[in-house]
Amino acid sequence: MQSVREIRVPTTAVVDPAFARKPDPLADQLMTISLGPQHPSTHGVLRLELVLDGETVVSTIPDIGYLHTGMEKTMEKERWQQVVTITCRMDYLNSMGNDLGYCLAAEKLLGVEVPKYAQDLRVLFCELNRLSSHLVWFGTHAMDMGAMTGFFYAFIQREKILDLYECATGARLHQSYFAIGGARWALPTSFHGLCEDFLEGFPAFLEECKKLVTGNRIFQRRTQGVGVIKKENAINWALSGPTIRGSGVNWDIRKAEPYSGYDTYDFHVPVYEDGDVWSRYLCRMEEMEESHKICVEALKRVKQPGPHLSNHPKLKIPDRDLMKQHIDVMIHHFLIASEGFTIPPGEVYQSIESARGELGYYLISDGDIKPYRVRVRAPSYVNLAALPEMVEGSLLADVVAVIGSIDIVLGDVDR
Numbered sequence: 001m002q003s004v005r006e007i008r009v010p011t012t013a014v015v016d017p018a019f020a021r022k023p024d025p026l027a028d029q030l031m032t033i034s035l036g037p038q039h040p041s042t043h044g045v046l047r048l049e050l051v052l053d054g055e056t057v058v059s060t061i062p063d064i065g066y067l068h069t070g071m072e073k074t075m076e077k078e079r080w081q082q083v084v085t086i087t088c089r090m091d092y093l094n095s096m097g098n099d100l101g102y103c104l105a106a107e108k109l110l111g112v113e114v115p116k117y118a119q120d121l122r123v124l125f126c127e128l129n130r131l132s133s134h135l136v137w138f139g140t141h142a143m144d145m146g147a148m149t150g151f152f153y154a155f156i157q158r159e160k161i162l163d164l165y166e167c168a169t170g171a172r173l174h175q176s177y178f179a180i181g182g183a184r185w186a187l188p189t190s191f192h193g194l195c196e197d198f199l200e201g202f203p204a205f206l207e208e209c210k211k212l213v214t215g216n217r218i219f220q221r222r223t224q225g226v227g228v229i230k231k232e233n234a235i236n237w238a239l240s241g242p243t244i245r246g247s248g249v250n251w252d253i254r255k256a257e258p259y260s261g262y263d264t265y266d267f268h269v270p271v272y273e274d275g276d277v278w279s280r281y282l283c284r285m286e287e288m289e290e291s292h293k294i295c296v297e298a299l300k301r302v303k304q305p306g307p308h309l310s311n312h313p314k315l316k317i318p319d320r321d322l323m324k325q326h327i328d329v330m331i332h333h334f335l336i337a338s339e340g341f342t343i344p345p346g347e348v349y350q351s352i353e354s355a356r357g358e359l360g361y362y363l364i365s366d367g368d369i370k371p372y373r374v375r376v377r378a379p380s381y382v383n384l385a386a387l388p389e390m391v392e393g394s395l396l397a398d399v400v401a402v403i404g405s406i407d408i409v410l411g412d413v414d415r
Contacts, residue, residue: 030058037066041144041400044410046384048399055395060388064381067414075374079340080106081180083371088174091380091412093136096122096129097354099178104259105350105361106180109343112315117306118182119261124195124298125168125177126260126352127291131202132161133355133407134288141281141404142213145222150213157205160198167191181310187302195299202292206285214285223277227390227402230275237386240379241357242287243406246280248273253353265294277405284407314341340369356380356407380412 036047045066051058071090075083087102088095100122107114114122139154162172168191169175169184177184213219229237234247244251252269254262270286272279309316317336322329343365351360357379364373383406390402 035399037063041403043140043403043408044413046403046408046410046413048387050396050399052396055397057391057394057396057399060391060399062384062387064384064410064413067410069415071415072374072376076371079369080343080371081340083374084178084180085174085176088176089411090376090378090415091354091356091359091409092173093133093409094129094354094356094359094412095174096125096178097352097359099176100126100260101350101352101354101359101361102363103178103180104352105348105363106343108348108350109346109363109365110180110312110314111344112181112310112312114182114260114310115307116261117186117302117304118308118310120298120301121183121187121308122178122260123262123265124295124302125165125175127294127298128161128164130291130355131288131295132158134284134291135161137284137355137404137407138209138213141401141407142219144400144404145219147213147216147219150209153205153208153212157198157202164191164195164198167194179309179315181312181315183308186305186308192299192303195295199292199296199299203289206288206292209285214281220278222398222401223281223405225274225276225278226394226398227277227405228275229386229390231273233389234275234386237382237389239357239383239386241354241383241407242280242283243357243383243386245269245271246283246405247275253351253358257351259350259352265297267291267294277401280405342367342369351377354379356409356412357383376415378412378415380406380408380410384408384413 031052033050033052034047035050036042037045042048047063047066049061049063051060071086075086078086083102084099087098090098135154135158139151142148142150165175166172168187169177229239229247231248234244234249239247240251248271250269250271253259254267255269267290270283270290272282313332314336318329318333323333345365345367347362347364349360349362351358353359358377359379360377362373362375362377363371366372387402387406390406391399394402
């Protein structure tokens with residue numbers, strides 16, 4: 001065997017001092033960068049002040065308020081029945097849920113019992129709204145990590161849900177369909193067939209998502225073990241929704257404190273233990289399956305029509321025939337339409353399970369035609385507060401995945 005010839009490289013080359021490598025003065029220092037407020041991965045006008053050690057996140061400070069519009073104060077200037085046109089514009093992906101939480105709180109103060117048909121209407125549209133919101137989350141979350149195809153798949157299904165909104169309410173985004181005491185009107189007959197067609201094809205879409213994204217090994221590597229928050233810390237931060245259920249806490253307002261007849265529906269609350277981005281992803285994917293089951297049951301119930309609004313005299317508009325016969329009925333109609341109605345003095349807190357977690361309304365009435373105080377417990381705001389703990393020690397590229405996993409909406413954060 002021929003021996004390998006040894007080659008020696010001369011080391012006597014002279015290096016010009018001008019080109020010699022100098023020590024990096026920033027090598028031992030931390031670097032602070034600003035992510036947002038105009039950045040696609042923050043899903044809104046959110047700014048993060050990130051302190052980095054190389055590519056590793058040392059600390060994070062969320063900077064919010066860029067979308068503040070003073071909605072709570074605006075609600076206090078409107079009549080009770082007019083507030084519904086404002087609530088749907090906070091978390092614009094959960095507009096139906098926003099309206100429902102407010103209506104339930106006002107109904108508690110007023111002592112109103114909502115008809116069974118109206119409750120089933122509310123459940124149907126809130127679960128359709130949950131599906132619509134999760135579809136936006138799925139598409140954007142996958143696209144943040146490079147899986148662009150899932151975005152288009154998700155928005156095809158979301159358009160079908162918006163078509164259902166338009167058929168039933170006349171609006172695609174800000175419906176203002178719920179009213180204090182029930183819903184504004186019953187469903188049109190054409191709605192049932194459209195909704196059945198959508199619900200029939202939705203499970204096949206979820207199976208496509210599992211093949212396209214859930215089973216993707218690259219997506220799994222980007223999400224497993226990333227953005228971990230332990231069960232105890234999730235409770236201490238008062239997290240809710242899929243964010244806390246992904247950390248092993250079985251907490252869902254629909255089960256813990258049922259409203260609108262949710263206790264009469266058979267559904268499962270998905271819970272995962274690892275507390276990472278992957279667990280929160282699986283929670284939402286399984287949640288869509290459960291919401292689909294609820295929608296199927298609710299659609300069967302609303303096929304049997306009934307009263308869509310309470311008969312409470314402060315809420316029910318008098319019949320036109322009675323207005324023509326009795327002057328006091330006409331006066332009553334005029335006062336409701338022009339001045340609104342009053343609610344007895346008191347205070348109440350009502351929460352619902354929105355697509356992002358516990359959405360709560362604290363209302364105070366002083367007996368006037370307007371709320372004295374409206375305070376909103378927004379899930380996006382609370383969940384965002386735990387972001388610094390989730391991303392500490394992660395790589396900069398993982399921050400994008402963590403933001404997507406808590407599914408914040410800045411209209412819900414800033415209000």
